[in-house]
Amino acid sequence: MANLEKETNMTENRQVMIDSLPDGKLQESNYRIETSPAPEPEADEVLCRTLAVTIGAGTRAGLQGSASYAGAPRTNIVMNGLGVARVEKSRASGFSESDLVTCPSGWQDYSVHKGEMLSRVEDDIDPAHYLGALGTNGLTAYFGLLRVGEPNSGETVLVSAAAGSVGHLVGQIAKLKGCNTVGITSTPEKCQLLEDKLGYDSSVSYRSEDFRQELKAACPAGVDIYFDNTGGDILGLALFRMNEHSRIVCCGVVSQYDTSNPAGGPRGIPGLLVNKRIRMQGFLVFDYLAEYENAKDEIKGWIKSGELKPINDDFQGLEKAPAAFVDLLAGGNVGTRIVRVAD
Amino acid sequence: MANLEKETNMTENRQVMIDSLPDGKLQESNYRIETSPAPEPEADEVLCRTLAVTIGAGTRAGLQGSASYAGAPRTNIVMNGLGVARVEKSRASGFSESDLVTCPSGWQDYSVHKGEMLSRVEDDIDPAHYLGALGTNGLTAYFGLLRVGEPNSGETVLVSAAAGSVGHLVGQIAKLKGCNTVGITSTPEKCQLLEDKLGYDSSVSYRSEDFRQELKAACPAGVDIYFDNTGGDILGLALFRMNEHSRIVCCGVVSQYDTSNPAGGPRGIPGLLVNKRIRMQGFLVFDYLAEYENAKDEIKGWIKSGELKPINDDFQGLEKAPAAFVDLLAGGNVGTRIVRVAD
Structure with a gap:
């Protein structure tokens, strides 16, 4: 002071x-x-x-x-x-x-x-939690997963940028809802962290040469919700793991931000969306402004009880x-x- | 006999x-x-x-x-x-x-x-109506537009393959629901037919050199529902006309059926889905099997009253x-x- x-x-x-x-x-x-x-x-x-x-x-x-x-x-x-x-x-x-x-x-x-x-x-x-779990990141994870993804207990939730500001909260909230969670991140070290510290059930490194196979192996029951923070190639591969009636939560496009030449869209759109009846939905957290306070109360409760560790x-x-x-x-x-x- | x-x-x-x-x-x-x-x-x-x-x-x-x-x-x-x-x-x-x-x-x-x-x-x-408006085509138009698209009166509904087996019914049902309808089809002759016989408010030929500009002009208030029967380039362009909180009904991929080398997906996915909070959803009519009879009754009523002309x-x-x-x-x-x- x-x-x-x-x-x-x-x-x-x-x-x-x-x-x-x-x-x-x-x-x-x-x-x-x-x-x-x-x-x-x-x-x-x-x-x-x-x-x-x-x-x-x-x-x-x-x-x-x-x-x-x-x-x-x-x-x-x-x-x-x-x-x-x-x-x-x-x-x-x-x-x-x-x-x-x-x-x-x-x-x-x-x-x-x-x-x-x-x-x-x-x-x-x-x-500082008001800049994270109780701020835009936490609310984005909360509304994106719960309102757009609509998880059911027992479903598999795949998260890209899984160790990131939004992703690390999505994985934990999905576990709170009884889901099986699979995280995609950059390095083996971060994979370890996803499983040891962030509560993911399994993890995959997108930089691995065998990423496609490893992603398949990590999701033996397919994917019911893909929470997409990246877009690009990871989205393209995740699409082929989606179950019937699954949901893709389009949250961010981090793979495309840091370039002045964004890539084309993923193959398999719209064919796979039709065959698998996939719902792919973008959202911005601001759309849920009227519900922020209730959501913050719930998130704060989880932090205080130790159920959520931002x-x-x-x-x-x-x-x-x-x-x-x-x-x-x-x-x-x-x-x-x-x-x-x-x- | x-x-x-x-x-x-x-x-x-x-x-x-x-x-x-x-x-x-x-x-x-x-x-x-x-x-x-x-x-x-x-x-x-x-x-x-x-x-x-x-x-x-x-x-x-x-x-x-x-x-x-x-x-x-x-x-x-x-x-x-x-x-x-x-x-x-x-x-x-x-x-x-x-x-x-x-x-x-x-x-x-x-x-x-x-x-x-x-x-x-x-x-x-x-x-023969049981193979069309009272069959899979009609039910596809009905459930795709009403359940996946969720039209509201006054919204703009864009339909590709608009003169087709499904499309020509989507446009008419959308009009029944008070929507403004824009049809995409192949030739100027078919455009004329869309407006004269099928009740579309306006129409665009995707073979036109100015297709992009003409599509924009035909949808001055943007697009609230795009009923996509084609995928491919038409979907790619339609994406850029979508309003906030709009819906893309992924019904078919006719542009990709007749080839052994399907194209890549549209640019702007997932970026535009996020920015505009677009819901893009595939469906198969079979998912609505339990509701077929009620839907057929409603469609048959429209045909008999002359409101729907298959x-x-x-x-x-x-x-x-x-x-x-x-x-x-x-x-x-x-x-x-x-x-x-x-x-």
């Missing part, structure tokens, strides 16, 4: 700016750090001190093309991202100094927001955010990638 | 046999006609005199590959197909001479079946069946292709 006071008095604001748009793979050099005085809140505004920001693969889509829900890409703006923050000064009713909130902080130390942009969070749990994958220091993002896109993360900015 | 008696007494049975499997496009020469004595019914069997058979594009899938619900392809068997027939001799309880039935007659004059393979049909309507596209004579099939796959048909075998 003494530390925080000192920083606050300096009112220096470090900002990670988008310096250039990536041409091919994202690089740390696509960002630069600027320092400027912290902003002052106007009437109805709140000054927030960023404690942590989360980095999601989906943000990559905002840096290219036009066919994205994230809007057209721009440079010379602070990189966007959701943060958890402590209120430093409030000129908005309903918020007081030292309240904990989530806000669209971006990658910077300080940000000001209208009160309606903030969401107060409780202090009975590590606030993993936060921390980087220390705002200046590490670009490296954390590049590493995330290369498949380096386990759980929710968090950049801790201040205590 | 005198005519029929004469033919019956001859008990000569013409059969259209699969002579070879198509290598590339189906040819009339893939079939041959054989003549043999009509079979005699054993105990619990019924001898059926084929009056008409229907030819559906989906049957083509049974002549190649393995990934089909129709089973592995074979030669030197009678070509399969559903017929409407008159009972000639019955040794099965529940059926008597001159009853009208539907049965898996195949392309031949006479066939014998266990009683449980037959479906009795009423004689208050042209029995079109039967007749070829005269069993020997014309191979030509009728080849022409169908080339996009030559309007409505349900029927081969009339006897009066």
Whole structure:
């Protein structure tokens, strides 16, 4: 707290700016750090001190093309991202100094927001969970699996990017619902982790030369729900493992974000969808906004009871955010990638 | 009837046999006609005199590959197909001479079946309707549009192969449900027919050089339901016209049946499915078996009231069946292709 006071008095604001748009793979050099005085809140505004920001693969889509829900890409703006923050000064009713909130902080130390942009969070749990299991990632796993996937006990749930921010929660929630879970991830080391720490029943590395055969062997009863975080070749192979009346939850396309030349679609569409009566459905978590609070209550209950063990994958220091993002896109993360900015 | 008696007494049975499997496009020469004595019914069997058979594009899938619900392809068997027939001799309880039935007659004059393979049909309507609007085609249109597509009044329904056996009924049922309908077909002449005779609000020819632009212009409010009978490039373009929360009904893949090298899947999958929250769902009509009778009652009501005008596209004579099939796959048909075998 003494530390925080000192920083606050300096009112220096470090900002990670988008310096250039990536041409091919994202690089740390696509960002630069600027320092400027912290902003002052106007009437109805709140000054927030960023404690942590989360980095999601989906943000990559905002840096290219036009066919994205994230809007057209721009440079010379602070990189966007959701943060958890402590209120430093409030000129908005309903918020007081030292309240904990989530806000669209971006990658910077300080940000000001209208009160309606903030969401107060409780202090009975590590606030970084509000960027993970109790934030967009957790809600995405929750609504995608339960509402789009509609799992039944005993079914097989296959998850790609299974160790990722969303995937590691999908696997655990599927187990809570009595499903058999199979995770797809990058390396044998991560496979081990899926089975030892994240509760997956089995796992497959998509980098294996025998991936196709290993995927088949890992799903002896076929796949009833494929929770697709990747698209691309993994989706193409998973399609051929789907059971009749199975569901493909189209959650993300991480295989296609970090490129300016997205691949063609998977073979077998639509033929296999017809023959196997497969439902393939995209969703965005925002569509379930009205149900967020109930879902958060349920997820928090699972965390407190120990039934759900979210993993936060921390980087220390705002200046590490670009490296954390590049590493995330290369498949380096386990759980929710968090950049801790201040205590 | 005198005519029929004469033919019956001859008990000569013409059969259209699969002579070879198509290598590339189906040819009339893939079939041959054989003549043999009509079979005699054993105990619990019924001898059926084929009056008409229907030819559906989906049957083509049974002549190649393995990934089909129709089973592995074979030669030197009678070509399969559903017929409407008159009972000639019955040794099965529940059926008597001159009853009208539907049965898996195949392309031949006479066939014998266990009683449980037959479906009795009423004689208050042209029995050929039981091969079209009151048969698999009509039920496919009905369940695909209403159960998978879930249309709401005022929505835009786009249909490919819109003049086809299923498509021409989908468009009409969509109009009955208050939708705006856009049909995709092959030629400008067929487009005219879609609008003049089949009740489509607008139409587009996929052979037009400006197909992409014309499709866009024909759907100014986007597409809420795409009823896909074709797959391939048409699906690929339709995807980019879909509205948020829209549905793609995957009914058939006619563009891919008549080839031994199916194309890759459409670009934009799964990215567009996510961004637009599109549900893409395959179905087979057999899944709705328990509801067939209610559906037939409703469809028959529409036909009798004149609200639904099914079109039967007749070829005269069993020997014309191979030509009728080849022409169908080339996009030559309007409505349900029927081969009339006897009066």
